[in-house]
Each structure stands twice: as C-alpha cells, then as structure tokens.
Amino acid sequence: MAERANPTRMELLKTKARIKLAAKGHKLLKQKRDALILEFFKILGKAKDLRGELNGKMRAAYKALSLAQAYHTTFELEGIAAGMEKDLELEVKVRNVMGVRIPEISSKFEQPPFLERGYSVIGTSATIDEVVGKFEDALEIVITLAETETAIKRLIKEIEKTKRRVNALEFVILPRLEKQKGDISFRLEEMERDAFVSLKVIKRKLEKERAS
Numbered sequence: 001m002a003e004r005a006n007p008t009r010m011e012l013l014k015t016k017a018r019i020k021l022a023a024k025g026h027k028l029l030k031q032k033r034d035a036l037i038l039e040f041f042k043i044l045g046k047a048k049d050l051r052g053e054l055n056g057k058m059r060a061a062y063k064a065l066s067l068a069q070a071y072h073t074t075f076e077l078e079g080i081a082a083g084m085e086k087d088l089e090l091e092v093k094v095r096n097v098m099g100v101r102i103p104e105i106s107s108k109f110e111q112p113p114f115l116e117r118g119y120s121v122i123g124t125s126a127t128i129d130e131v132v133g134k135f136e137d138a139l140e141i142v143i144t145l146a147e148t149e150t151a152i153k154r155l156i157k158e159i160e161k162t163k164r165r166v167n168a169l170e171f172v173i174l175p176r177l178e179k180q181k182g183d184i185s186f187r188l189e190e191m192e193r194d195a196f197v198s199l200k201v202i203k204r205k206l207e208k209e210r211a212s
C-alpha cells in the first residue's frame with residue numbers, strides 16, 4: 001500500500017518537481033530506445049547480408065573440397081589441414097552507442113603466399129590451393145559476422161531494459177505521482193474550505209458578542 005503524502009504546500013511542490021523530473025527522464029529514455037532500435041535495424045541488415053555472403057562462400061569452399069577429394073585421400077587432406085593450424089590474432093575495439101559497448105573486431109589475418117601456407121605446393125594439386133583460398137575467404141566473413149552478431153545481442157538486451165524503464169515511468173510512476181499531486185491538491189482545498197468556514201463561524205460569534 002502506497003504511503004499517503006502529507007497534504008502540505010511543500011509536499012505539493014516536491015511532487016510537482018518529481019513529476020517534472022520523471023517526465024524528462026521518460027522523454028530521454030524514449031529517445032535512447034528509438035536510437036538503439038535504429039542502430040539495431042542498421043546492424044541487422046548488415047548481418048543478413050553477411051549471412052548470405054557467408055553461405056555463398058561456404059558453399060563454394062565445400063564444393064572446392066569435394067573436388068579436392070577426387071584428387072587426394074582423406075588422410076592427405078587431414079594432414080594438410082593439421083599442418084596449416086595457427087593462432088588467429090584479433091584486435092577488439094569498442095564504440096559507445098547510447099551507453100551500449102559495441103565491439104569492432106579486426107584481424108591481422110592475411111592470406112599467405114602459396115609457398116608459405118604450411119603444405120607442400122609441389123606434392124599437392126591446384127585443387128588444394130583452391131580449397132584453402134575459399135575457406136580463408138569464408139573466415140574473413142566469419143570474423144565480421146561475429147562482430148555484428150555480438151552487437152545485435154547487446155542491443156537487444158539494452159532495448160528491452162530501456163523499454164521496461166519507459167513503460168514503468170509511463171504507466172506506473174507518472175500516473176502515481178499525478179494521483180498523489182491530485183490528492184494533495186484536493187486535501188489542501190478541503191483544508192482551505194474548512195478554515196474559511198471556521199473563520200466565518202468565529203466572525204459571526206464575535207459580531208454577536210459585540211452586538212449583545
């Protein structure tokens with residue numbers, strides 16, 4: 001049960017100030033929500049394009065791998081793949097969008113020359129070079145897609161949190177404060193009327209006493 005506010009002029013002024021502050025906060029949060037939604041749809045469009053591009057790159061890579069399997073045994077392909085394992089250096093920067101930390105991932109990945117790819121160019125067919133090139137192309141898209149997917153998840157979380165705050169202000173806090181302001185104003189008016197009536201009664205009594 002909400003605590004009943006004291007029906008005083010000071011309390012009325014405080015309640016009006018709270019309403020003004022809550023209304024300002026509501027406006028700012030709505031602006032933040034709208035900006036986050038705009039950023040979300042912008043990144044979502046980019047992610048959709050990247051997913052389509054990645055699907056295309058992966059189809060091309062697996063098609064090249066199928067062709068390579070016609071020239072090399074599974075054992076040879078696994079040996080080549082094991083020889084090419086290496087760490088991938090990533091650099092992660094952060095940009096701030098309305099309080100949300102959005103990652104920007106860049107890699108120092110560069111496709112090495114054919115003679116430095118970790119397998120014997122002489123002992124393999126050109127189909128291996130094709131497979132390696134196709135999967136390296138796909139890897140670059142994967143890194144960029146990881147950036148956009150992470151951004152989307154963080155934006156969704158912040159949008160939901162901001163929407164809850166907007167709704168709480170709009171449908172709970174502001175109506176409650178407005179009701180409180182109305183109650184205080186009503187009680188003050190009642191008290192003023194009672195005081196006025198009391199003064200009238202006292203005045204009449206005094207006039208009667210003087211007349212007698």
